[in-house]
Amino acid sequence: GAGVSQSPSNKVTEKGKDVELRCDPISGHTALYWYRQSLGQGLEFLIYFQGNSAPDKSGLPSDRFSAERTGGSVSTLTIQRTQQEDSAVYLCASSLDGQGAQPQHFGDGTRLSIL
Amino acid sequence: GEDVEQSLFLSVREGDSSVINCTYTDSSSTYLYWYKQEPGAGLQLLTYIFSNMDMKQDQRLTVLLNKKDKHLSLRIADTQTGDSAIYFCAEKGSSNTGKLIFGQGTTLQVKP
Numbered sequence: 373g374a375g376v377s378q379s380p381s382n383k384v385t386e387k388g389k390d391v392e393l394r395c396d397p398i399s400g401h402t403a404l405y406w407y408r409q410s411l412g413q414g415l416e417f418l419i420y421f422q423g424n425s426a427p428d429k430s431g432l433p434s435d436r437f438s439a440e441r442t443g444g445s446v447s448t449l450t451i452q453r454t455q456q457e458d459s460a461v462y463l464c465a466s467s468l469d470g471q472g473a474q475p476q477h478f479g480d481g482t483r484l485s486i487l
Numbered sequence: 488g489e490d491v492e493q494s495l496f497l498s499v500r501e502g503d504s505s506v507i508n509c510t511y512t513d514s515s516s517t518y519l520y521w522y523k524q525e526p527g528a529g530l531q532l533l534t535y536i537f538s539n540m541d542m543k544q545d546q547r548l549t550v551l552l553n554k555k556d557k558h559l560s561l562r563i564a565d566t567q568t569g570d571s572a573i574y575f576c577a578e579k580g581s582s583n584t585g586k587l588i589f590g591q592g593t594t595l596q597v598k599p
Binding site for chain 1: 531585
């Protein structure tokens with residue numbers, strides 16, 4: 373597709389369940405980012421991928437959060453044993469690479485609600 | 488640490504100019520960005536400026552950067568109702584990860 377694609381667009385789940393969020397970046401973009409947008413915290417960086425490796429995971433809030441990227445393309449963000457404070461919009465972005473001015477292009481996000 | 492601040496709300500009349508302001512603390516910022524977010528959507532890149540520039544113009548958008556004061560502004564000329572949205576300022580520091588640090592966002596309300 374032409375842009376960054378995220379799925380699902382909405383996810384409602386019960387506290388304690390695991391969730392997987394998917395991001396399909398723009399074709400040819402080697403850098404991929406996950407951010408979280410919540411009312412109290414604004415937009416927070418979670419993790420950065422260059423190719424399949426993650427040189428910066430400093431924004432992951434706890435060990436319940438993990439992410440992987442395969443084939444230098446699709447990425448999955450997994451949240452285990454979800455808590456109510458995990459409710460937020462999870463945004464994925466990609467760029468040609470992580471250097472210089474290459475701007476990040478965002479998907480429409482996954483709105484996650486934990487009951 | 489790195490911090491980006493914006494005022495939270497701006498209201499203008501259709502046809503007027505809007506000026507959205509942003510301040511940042513990281514003196515090693517390399518690039519600064521403006522994004523627009525409409526309800527239920529992701530962030531749309533509007534424009535960006537390299538830290539060694541002081542101005543960039545793109546159609547109705549003008550970005551001004553005062554590096555000494557670490558102050559960035561976005562001017563929207565002839566503001567339209569379709570410009571109503573949340574505008575985010577973001578900075579990319581000197582780290583090699585490219586992560587962006589965002590401000591809280593400024594809600595722009597355009598009245599007809």
